[in-house]
Amino acid sequence: MKITPVILSGGGGTRLWPMSTPECPKQFLKLAGDATMFQMTLARVMDRDFFTPPLVVGNGAHAALIAAQAQEAGIADARVILEPCARNTAPAIALAALAVDDVKAPMLVMPSDHLIADVPAFHAAIMAALPLVEQGWLVTFGIEPTAPETGFGYIRIGAELAASVSRVERFVEKPDAATAQAMIDAGNHAWNGGIFLFRADVYLGALASLAPDILHAAQSAMAKAETSGATIRPDASAFAASPADSIDYAVMEKADRVAVAPVGMGWSDVGSWDSLYEVSPHDAAGNSIQGDARLIDSHDNLVRSDRLRINLIGAHDLIVVAHGDDVLILPRGHSQDVKKLSN
């Protein structure tokens, strides 16, 4: 039974400002290579022996971006559900679960703004989780933590259910630094990466009992949806009536049979310019450069420019990002402060 990829592309993060903007958020930018993270996400599930054509759930304002980038990536068979408004992940995934061809087939839900360096490891984790999914478990993939990050949710890994899959003992919301370090030290914790595998009918059943308002709004929006070719436009006022909630809060933290498949796969959420520097290729001097740039006596810098020419002399450990008429400059290690610009 093939897996249906569900790709969530509705995010609008601004932590990678000035490149990432509401009009073109980071998943649609070629920040980490020749493809966008949205395109890389499509590419991870392009083996049609294993995956059905993908379902993209995105922001109506990004319809043209989604279509153009899927075409550029050579993906001609994607279907797209355009959300009329943002209601967080639980309702978005409900729309997809109502659109799949086979409600008993597993759905692989993936954000489109993460990097996965080791795709075979990801595929292996999916394979390990499939038997439990077919038995009705809701599976989340647990990212092997590499640092006591305070920006992620954590999962406490419980008893093993099968090889490489364990019961979720509990979810831990974004912790403080001491709690994060304690979990790292304990060793039986993973980051919650927002990647899920479950049957559509199981997810819809969980919603029915745990978040019926979300289910009903999604059902109503899909019943009155306009479909044109491969594009589905759920009814706006029906969908707007849905509570806004994440799948974690609405379902995963409350459902009974929830499992975690821990996986080390070179995952990054590219949540900041520092994070992008870490996952990007560097030259011999430690510089990661995209765009028109001249560097003299400079090392360990991140430079991204879509148009302007950046000239660095004797500079090190800087982040320099130019987009449009904005130039952002900060020392590496400070990129969480981009939010202070409150753009």
Add this chain to the structure above:
Amino acid sequence: MKITPVILSGGGGTRLWPMSTPECPKQFLKLAGDATMFQMTLARVMDRDFFTPPLVVGNGAHAALIAAQAQEAGIADARVILEPCARNTAPAIALAALAVDDVKAPMLVMPSDHLIADVPAFHAAIMAALPLVEQGWLVTFGIEPTAPETGFGYIRIGAELAASVSRVERFVEKPDAATAQAMIDAGNHAWNGGIFLFRADVYLGALASLAPDILHAAQSAMAKAETSGATIRPDASAFAASPADSIDYAVMEKADRVAVAPVGMGWSDVGSWDSLYEVSPHDAAGNSIQGDARLIDSHDNLVRSDRLRINLIGAHDLIVVAHGDDVLILPRGHSQDVKKLSN
């Protein structure tokens, strides 16, 4: 007898790239305030009780800039000699000496790309030098050195000729660091700031004996000049025949009666971005900003932007200059390396 100001505006320095370009070199940029250095130079000699209307000797390519900036500065009576090609300062000053109304009147020759913070001190030094000038001396103003700079020529101050004016014992070309330090320690040295006071006839006489080819080329170029209103265009081929030489080499270092008027007047040649930072106003955090900029947790930076918005977070001691589509970024203290970009 009034003094005729001669303002040399032909320089095309590129050490302040990307702002300063051959098309619009630093003297025409509002780098240090609301006026350009060219305009500040005009303003220093605008007292018509003391100075005649100025003679500007400039690059033909800058004719429109010169006219517009003189007008903006409220100087309506300037005459302009447009050099058809660059032949360094000795020929440029010869053109001016041949254009003055009264060859026995003192000429005050000034570069237009320097700052003078204490104009009354400058005027006092001029007054001190005038009696010797009227007796036929060639006077240069000696800048009180503030550091062992290796980028300037030095003057060894000799015996006093009058109050605050001494014979030049010798000129010292740009020294190495040890020699510069030794001169600073000795205390009887000044920087050669390129500002001169002498009678036109005395200068032309010195040229006649020391650099007759320059004199003859200038005479020929002015004899065939085209004059239109206040603009004089010396003949191109005649002027091109002149040797290219500085007034220092061609005249001052070889002439007999050469004096120096040492003066502390807050002089700066603004020869680099670091130098501009030193002479510019700063806010309480030590930032010197012109243009559209947002600074968060940032201190002691120089920011100049003519169009782009510069966003600094947690940055300190940086030089950031944006002009057109170029952005230059370097740590303070490295601005002599701008030349490494070899634009």
